[in-house]
Amino acid sequence: MDCKKAERFLLRSLDGGLDHENRAMLQAHLENCPSCRKKDSEYRKILSLVRPQTVPEPLPYFKERLLAKLKEKDRTAPALFWVKWAHRAVALSLAAFLLFGAAILFFRPQEPREVSQTERFLLQDENPLGEAASILDQKKAEDRNMMLIFASVGDRDLSRRYRP
Amino acid sequence: MDEKELIRRSQAGDGEAFGVLVERYKGKVFSLAYGFTRDRVAADDLAQEVFIKAYVSLSKFQAKSEFGTWLYRVAVNHIKDYLRKNKRRMKEIPLEEAGDRVLASSDLGPEEQHLREGEREIVQAALARLPEKYRVILTLRDIDGLSYEDISGILKLSPGTVDSRLHRARRKLREKLTGRLIRQGGEHGL
Numbered sequence: 001m002d003c004k005k006a007e008r009f010l011l012r013s014l015d016g017g018l019d020h021e022n023r024a025m026l027q028a029h030l031e032n033c034p035s036c037r038k039k040d041s042e043y044r045k046i047l048s049l050v051r052p053q054t055v056p057e058p059l060p061y062f063k064e065r066l067l068a069k070l071k072e073k074d075r076t077a078p079a080l081f082w083v084k085w086a087h088r089a090v091a092l093s094l095a096a097f098l099l100f101g102a103a104i105l106f107f108r109p110q111e112p113r114e115v116s117q118t119e120r121f122l123l124q125d126e127n128p129l130g131e132a133a134s135i136l137d138q139k140k141a142e143d144r145n146m147m148l149i150f151a152s153v154g155d156r157d158l159s160r161r162y163r164p
Numbered sequence: 165m166d167e168k169e170l171i172r173r174s175q176a177g178d179g180e181a182f183g184v185l186v187e188r189y190k191g192k193v194f195s196l197a198y199g200f201t202r203d204r205v206a207a208d209d210l211a212q213e214v215f216i217k218a219y220v221s222l223s224k225f226q227a228k229s230e231f232g233t234w235l236y237r238v239a240v241n242h243i244k245d246y247l248r249k250n251k252r253r254m255k256e257i258p259l260e261e262a263g264d265r266v267l268a269s270s271d272l273g274p275e276e277q278h279l280r281e282g283e284r285e286i287v288q289a290a291l292a293r294l295p296e297k298y299r300v301i302l303t304l305r306d307i308d309g310l311s312y313e314d315i316s317g318i319l320k321l322s323p324g325t326v327d328s329r330l331h332r333a334r335r336k337l338r339e340k341l342t343g344r345l346i347r348q349g350g351e352h353g354l
Contacts, residue, residue: 050337059208
């Protein structure tokens with residue numbers, strides 16, 4: 001038996017949980033091992049010291065004091081109940097207010113954004129480059145200029161654009 | 165009166181019936197609290213708080229375990245909270261100084277008793293420095309003398325875990341005390 005196993009047996013023997021055979025093995029080891037013998041006496045000494053020599057009685061009128069406290073608790077319990085619920089109500093209202101505020105911030109309706117002319121063309125399935133090309137293709141400078149003016153004005157209605 | 169009947173009546177709000185239960189268990193609960201605090205007043209306060217807690221949560225007791233085991237569980241949990249809250253205060257006396265007060269005193273009676281008291285104080289100081297789980301199991305087993313089965317029920321641990329944790333706790337306590345009691349205890353020391 002090695003010292004590690006002996007310590008395990010030794011600790012078990014403190015609770016009387018060691019069978020006859022193992023106790024004999026431990027005893028044989030202790031006879032030949034001064035270090036484990038020392039450990040054995042240390043554990044036994046600690047065990048005897050860890051228990052208080054005497055345990056005093058509770059202070060006088062233990063039960064009477066306790067029952068008086070319980071009576072007081074029962075008497076104040078309804079008031080405490082309402083106080084508890086009042087606290088909860090305040091906390092819940094605050095939480096609801098915060099949630100409402102957060103919901104407004106997150107879900108507020110957004111202003112429709114002004115779309116650029118190019119985007120508008122794309123949305124209307126028109127090709128902005130096509131229009132630019134058609135303007136530049138104009139042979140007459142006057143027509144080209146007029147078309148450019150109308151295009152820059154940004155008239156949304158394409159039918160109202162100048163077309164020569 | 166039968167304990168089950170007392171519990172049933174207490175659950176219905178009968179203070180007198182609960183008073184009988186208090187009379188039956190006050191010694192055990194107080195002794196458990198004293199094992200942790202070594203202070204009569206603090207142990208008394210703790211025991212009162214444990215019974216108040218038990219009375220308030222008595223409706224949750226469903227007789228799946230013994231009333232005593234359930235009450236011990238309430239007590240251990242309450243005392244653990246107390247120890248956590250008072251951790252700093254409980255460690256006020258350094259281990260190196262523990263025992264000096266008693267050992268240095270000259271008017272406490274026979275010398276042997278002096279040494280013994282000093283040693284007890286040292287062991288108590290070392291115990292207070294152990295991690296909570298070791299302190300609890302050592303108190304339940306080595307101070308209160310509860311069986312493995314009872315400890316297993318109170319702490320909701322398997323008997324194997326109780327066994328290994330208890331042995332580890334004893335090893336840790338011995339490690340903390342090695343060297344300390346030799347100096348203080350002389351030939352009676354470790």
